[in-house]
Amino acid sequence: MKVLVTGHQGYIGAHLVALLKERGDFVAGCDLGLFEDCGWERVTPPDREMRADFRRLSERDLEAFDCVMHLAGISNDPMGALDPEITRSVNAKGSISLAETACRAGVPRFLFSSSCSTYGKAEGAALDETATLAPVSVYAESKIAAEKAIARLASPGFAPAYLRNATAYGDSPMLRIDLVANNLLACAVAKGDIRIMSDGTPWRPLTHAKDIARAFVAFMLAPRERIFNRAVNIGANEENYQVRDVADNVRKLVPKASIVYTGEVGHDPRDYRVNFDLLGELLPEFRLEYDLESGMEELFRAYVDRGFSAGDFDGEKFVRLRILRHRLDRLGGEGA
Numbered sequence: 001m002k003v004l005v006t007g008h009q010g011y012i013g014a015h016l017v018a019l020l021k022e023r024g025d026f027v028a029g030c031d032l033g034l035f036e037d038c039g040w041e042r043v044t045p046p047d048r049e050m051r052a053d054f055r056r057l058s059e060r061d062l063e064a065f066d067c068v069m070h071l072a073g074i075s076n077d078p079m080g081a082l083d084p085e086i087t088r089s090v091n092a093k094g095s096i097s098l099a100e101t102a103c104r105a106g107v108p109r110f111l112f113s114s115s116c117s118t119y120g121k122a123e124g125a126a127l128d129e130t131a132t133l134a135p136v137s138v139y140a141e142s143k144i145a146a147e148k149a150i151a152r153l154a155s156p157g158f159a160p161a162y163l164r165n166a167t168a169y170g171d172s173p174m175l176r177i178d179l180v181a182n183n184l185l186a187c188a189v190a191k192g193d194i195r196i197m198s199d200g201t202p203w204r205p206l207t208h209a210k211d212i213a214r215a216f217v218a219f220m221l222a223p224r225e226r227i228f229n230r231a232v233n234i235g236a237n238e239e240n241y242q243v244r245d246v247a248d249n250v251r252k253l254v255p256k257a258s259i260v261y262t263g264e265v266g267h268d269p270r271d272y273r274v275n276f277d278l279l280g281e282l283l284p285e286f287r288l289e290y291d292l293e294s295g296m297e298e299l300f301r302a303y304v305d306r307g308f309s310a311g312d313f314d315g316e317k318f319v320r321l322r323i324l325r326h327r328l329d330r331l332g333g334e335g336a
Contacts, residue, residue, distance in 0.1 A: 001220065002026045004065045006054040006098070007072030008046055009036055012113070012165075014173040015213035016069065018044040023217070028065070030054050031072065034324065038317050040175035040306070055094040062105035067220045070098060071113045074139060075320060084138040091142035096149040103158045110160040111219050112150060114143045116205050116233060118164060119272045126240060126275040129164070129231050136270060147231060154229040161219055161227040165212050166205035166235035166274060170295040171302045177318040180243060181206060185250045185296060188257035189303045190313035196261050200244030202271040207235040208290035215279075218286045226282045233276045236288050240273040249292055253300045 003020055007013045008029030020027045021044055029046035032053055050061070054072050062068065073091045095112065102110050119127045120134035135141045147162045154160055169181035177186040188194045215234045219227050247259050279286065290298075302308075316322040 001066040002028075002064060003067050003069060003220065004028045004030060004062065005046065005069045005071060006030045007070075007113075009033065009043065009174060010071060010075070011172050011174050011176045012168060012209045012212050013071050014043050015210045016071070016216055017046050018173075019210075019213055019217050021046075030057065035174065035320060038174060038320075038323065040171075040302075040318070041173045043173045054098055055090070057098065057101060059101055059105040062102050062107055065102075065105075065107050067109040067111065068098070068102045068107050069111045069113075069216050069220070070095060073113070074142075087138045087142050088145075091139065092145040092149075095146040099146075099150040099153055099160060103153050103155070106157065108157065108159060109220065109224070110150070110158065111216055112146060112160060112162045113216075114147055114162045114164045114231065115140065116164050116166050116235070116272070116274050117270060118144050118147075119274065121270065122272045126237065126273040128275040129233060129278055151229055159224050159228045161229065162231040163212070163215055163219065164231055164233045165215075166207040166233070166239065166276075168209045168212055169206050169292075169299075170208040170210065170290065171299045172209045175302075175318050176320060177313065178320055180204060181246050181249075181292070181296065182299065184243075184247055185253065185299055186303065186308060186313050186318075188250050188254040189300070189308050190310045192254075192257055194247045194250050194254075194257050194259045196243055196247055196259065197263070198243060198261075199263070200247065200261060201242055203240055203242055203273045204246075204270075205233075205235045205240050205272075205274040205276075206246070206292055207239060207288065208295045211288045211290055214289065215286065218283050222283055230278075230282070232279050232282060233274050234279060235274060235276045236291075237276050239288070239292060241292060246292070249296055253296060 008017050009031040027046040028048040030050040074087045117140040118133045120136040150160050
């Protein structure tokens, strides 16, 4: 197949390109390269590299692709809050425009990287795809807006689907430590303690970055009628955890580390559990390769083997928000 991956140099995109190349697919990647210097290990290159803003892609750029996998965008709540208008422009307006272009270009399948953060905050039962969306961030709002608008493009010749990914974690060639599980383990390895900024009670659904990439491949290969215009939660029911559960897992790996509740953010408004039954119904052959324990063990070995240090933890390289702030400040200075 011929596949275009936007955001192919990202945390999940690096896994996705490698998986597609292993299958023998022709892979084109489109990425601005904002984080190209943030590599943790060698990244599998696509067959064709487009150094571009995905919002500028034309019908000619997209024609002849069998599938567009759209991962590019402002990637989490803190980055989304840095400039809400940029987040809306990129994640919502930009994604809608890309889908419209893909539709006009005759791309038969469009896979949109959405998020379980669209559920926001909820008490009680785990939320399935029919639950009311209650976003608590501009990032989540932008994902909802894109889903709704892209859904209106669905037609016999254009099959979109929306992968509502659980919170990602785990090792990747493009490592990030600004994700809750990765951050807690990184702090334990580099600093000797496990710093929890909330009270530890919020729930999060967690899924390894490679499993999210595997889900994109599964959606590309699935019979069209199964995934047509569907929003689907990506994860597993048993992989819902409270933040303090993640901390306990980290302590098993780093027994000398102490758990410290810093209280910096008070009660975290992002607090929800997610039901993933629909994924199993639509794609019964798909299973996660990782659970939290195995994924964290792998990441721990990577931190140790590569000498992850306090300098790495406090530096910019593995925290996307720090890189983005630095580059925006630099651009502002150059324009002054």
